Amino acid sequence: MSLITPDLGLLFWMLISFGLVFGILAKFGFPIITRSVASRREHIESSLRAADEANSRLAGIEAQAQKLLEDAQARQNEILKQATANGERIVQEAREQAQVEAARELEAAKQQIETEKRKALGEIRSTVALLSVDVAEKVLRQQLGDKESQQSFAMRLVEEAERAEQGREA
Amino acid sequence: MKMSHILKSIVLFAGALLLSLSTAVPAVAASSADHAEQSAEAESEINVQEIIFDHLNDSYSWHIATVNGHHVEVHLPIIAKTDSGWKVFSSKHLAHGHEYEGLRISTSEKYEGKLVEVAADGSESRPLDLSLTKNALALLINSTIMIVLFLICARWYKRRPEHAVPGGFVGMMEMVVMYIEDEVIRDNVGPDYKRYSPYLLCAFFFILINNLLGLVPVFPFGANTTGNIAITLVMALCTTIAVNVFGNKEYWKEIFWPDVPWWIKVPIPLMPVIEMFGIITKPFALTVRLFANIMAGHTIILALTCLIFVTFAMGVGIGTGMTIFSVILSVFMLCLELLVAFIQAYVFTMLSAVFIGLSRQKHEHGEEHHSEEPKALEE
Numbered sequence: 304m305s306l307i308t309p310d311l312g313l314l315f316w317m318l319i320s321f322g323l324v325f326g327i328l329a330k331f332g333f334p335i336i337t338r339s340v341a342s343r344r345e346h347i348e349s350s351l352r353a354a355d356e357a358n359s360r361l362a363g364i365e366a367q368a369q370k371l372l373e374d375a376q377a378r379q380n381e382i383l384k385q386a387t388a389n390g391e392r393i394v395q396e397a398r399e400q401a402q403v404e405a406a407r408e409l410e411a412a413k414q415q416i417e418t419e420k421r422k423a424l425g426e427i428r429s430t431v432a433l434l435s436v437d438v439a440e441k442v443l444r445q446q447l448g449d450k451e452s453q454q455s456f457a458m459r460l461v462e463e464a465e466r467a468e469q470g471r472e473a
Numbered sequence: 474m475k476m477s478h479i480l481k482s483i484v485l486f487a488g489a490l491l492l493s494l495s496t497a498v499p500a501v502a503a504s505s506a507d508h509a510e511q512s513a514e515a516e517s518e519i520n521v522q523e524i525i526f527d528h529l530n531d532s533y534s535w536h537i538a539t540v541n542g543h544h545v546e547v548h549l550p551i552i553a554k555t556d557s558g559w560k561v562f563s564s565k566h567l568a569h570g571h572e573y574e575g576l577r578i579s580t581s582e583k584y585e586g587k588l589v590e591v592a593a594d595g596s597e598s599r600p601l602d603l604s605l606t607k608n609a610l611a612l613l614i615n616s617t618i619m620i621v622l623f624l625i626c627a628r629w630y631k632r633r634p635e636h637a638v639p640g641g642f643v644g645m646m647e648m649v650v651m652y653i654e655d656e657v658i659r660d661n662v663g664p665d666y667k668r669y670s671p672y673l674l675c676a677f678f679f680i681l682i683n684n685l686l687g688l689v690p691v692f693p694f695g696a697n698t699t700g701n702i703a704i705t706l707v708m709a710l711c712t713t714i715a716v717n718v719f720g721n722k723e724y725w726k727e728i729f730w731p732d733v734p735w736w737i738k739v740p741i742p743l744m745p746v747i748e749m750f751g752i753i754t755k756p757f758a759l760t761v762r763l764f765a766n767i768m769a770g771h772t773i774i775l776a777l778t779c780l781i782f783v784t785f786a787m788g789v790g791i792g793t794g795m796t797i798f799s800v801i802l803s804v805f806m807l808c809l810e811l812l813v814a815f816i817q818a819y820v821f822t823m824l825s826a827v828f829i830g831l832s833r834q835k836h837e838h839g840e841e842h843h844s845e846e847p848k849a850l851e852e
Contacts, residue, residue: 306526317707333671336623336626337674339635342636
């Protein structure tokens with residue numbers, strides 16, 4: 304049957320057609336398509352890789368910025384703490400100084416009071432001495448007979464002296 | 474977008490089917506008329522077998538249609554080397570069994586439908602017949618279409634900046650090309666697939682385009698090219714050459730000195746003989762698979778179309794019923810044939826790639842030993 308016997312003429316034409324197709328397309332057809340797809344794939348791959356790299360680099364930069372920010376904040380805190388401490392110290396110092404000053408002034412005042420007191424005591428002493436002399440004089444002058452009258456007299460004299468003292472002081 | 478492509482092609486083929494039916498009407502009617510001339514008593518009889526074999530076989534003229542008893546056909550050139558030198562003339566001189574320049578189309582059983590040289594005593598012999606037959610012309614047309622298609626695609630890439638991504642037609646072609654290269658060629662051939670990829674892609678698209686255009690029923694398509702054994706034989710021989718010429722040492726060692734017990738190969742070279750048979754059966758299987766599949770598809774579609782005319786000859790009622798049935802089946806068969814067109818091209822390419830891959834295997838034994846060693850260590 305001719306269906307299953309290959310015909311020579313057709314073999315010849317098939318060789319020519321397929322040879323032509325293969326000759327042209329193996330050189331100018333398929334390699335161009337496959338090559339450009341391969342190069343595109345490579346390009347996409349390398350672009351993806353570059354994007355990944357850029358992303359990771361960006362992440363690094365972000366981390367760095369974060370770190371900087373944190374450092375700055377830490378330093379700010381430190382400075383603030385230091386400033387507070389400084390302020391406190393200054394206030395403390397001032398307080399202490401004021402206390403010292405006050406103490407000194409108090410001391411000075413005390414001393415002054417003491418001297419005033421001493422001065423006053425001295426005056427009192429001299430006044431008492433004078434009064435005692437006056438009293439003695441008067442007692443002696445009266446020459447009192449009995450003990451009781453002497454005593455009352457002496458008392459009266461003292462009262463007089465005190466009154467005189469008070470009047471003088473006033 | 475892909476769906477719309479598929480829908481479009483389905484609509485196209487449905488249209489093509491309608492066209493085929495409309496062209497088939499006068500053709501079959503005419504053939505019945507021819508028959509009427511030959512056998513007057515069987516006026517309405519349709520010779521389905523003849524119609525089918527006329528289509529499946531090659532011919533010297535391309536019959537397009539018959540209108541009112543006139544054959545509309547393209548007479549193709551006869552090119553033959555006879556004893557008296559080269560003869561080139563139009564085949565219209567040979568129509569209706571006429572003899573021209575000592576040549577005629579034989580009606581004898583031995584050379585039926587072939588060009589023969591008639592000797593003085595009336596005996597027939599085959600000249601060196603390189604006539605541009607229907608299949609030869611269809612091959613040239615399909616090849617031209619294929620070359621143009623892929624050169625258009627290649628030009629697209631050349632004219633665009635590097636890394637441009639095509640859309641539309643070029644994008645579709647790229648998708649198919651890359652699918653075949655990645656899934657079929659690279660996976661099966663192995664590391665040096667780049668060397669074989671142009672041939673395998675050529676084979677795939679040559680078969681696919683011939684298969685698909687063979688399904689288009691209007692001139693200048695519809696020839697039964699890939700359903701012709703001469704054509705599939707050439708394709709299979711190309712694969713055989715690719716396998717055996719570029720096969721490496723490992724491949725030839727597997728054929729002549731395979732890893733089997735010595736007694737199957739030393740006194741009587743049993744295994745080498747079997748392996749040699751393998752070399753022959755591989756292209757044979759490739760040839761017959763493609764040829765038989767496509768031929769069967771054409772036969773079924775033609776038979777279904779003829780069914781309409783056969784049943785109309787029986788009566789209008791049964792004819793109408795069978796027409797609906799036949800058209801539905803034909804649409805189904807054409808869709809199936811679309812699938813077969815792709816599958817056969819795919820299978821041919823894949824088997825070729827596998828055969829080439831087998832002939833390029835390297836260090837298989839080394840790898841086996843390596844994989845066994847760790848197991849031994851574990852034990």
